Amino acid sequence: MSRVTLCWPKLTRYSLGSKIDFLFTEIVESTSEALFSAREIRGPLITKAITKNDTLKFMLYALFEIKGIEEKLFLSLSLKLEEIGRMLYGWRNQSVNKNHLETVSERKQS
Numbered sequence: 341m342s343r344v345t346l347c348w349p350k351l352t353r354y355s356l357g358s359k360i361d362f363l364f365t366e367i368v369e370s371t372s373e374a375l376f377s378a379r380e381i382r383g384p385l386i387t388k389a390i391t392k393n394d395t396l397k398f399m400l401y402a403l404f405e406i407k408g409i410e411e412k413l414f415l416s417l418s419l420k421l422e423e424i425g426r427m428l429y430g431w432r433n434q435s436v437n438k439n440h441l442e443t444v445s446e447r448k449q450s
Contacts, residue, residue: 356403363396367424374431379438386432393428397421 367389374385397418404414 356399356408360396360399360403363392363399366392367396371428379435382435383432386428386435390425390428390432393421393425397425 370385370389370392374382374389377385400409400414400417400421403409404411
């Protein structure tokens with residue numbers, strides 16, 4: 341469990357807190373899997389990371405609403421997750437555009 345979740349009340353820590361920790365791990369896993377995968381399958385893996393990031397933002401907001409996290413920490417994490425989301429969306433769009441351009445050029449050559 342992360343240092344952040346250890347400060348939360350026991351019920352929050354073992355329910356919502358463990359889910360949040362798991363989502364952080366899933367984002368890192370999906371991102372690294374996409375980084376080292378073939379270009380053709382990269383798009384869905386990045387989309388998975390985006391979905392996990394959006395879910396994590398929602399879970400953090402829920403935690404903030406039930407007063408399970410301080411506002412300062414919530415704002416800090418939220419800003420970082422927003423930036424991660426922008427980077428992932430940009431990467432996905434770049435990946436999709438490259439795949440689309442390669443498909444179009446292959447069709448023209450045929």
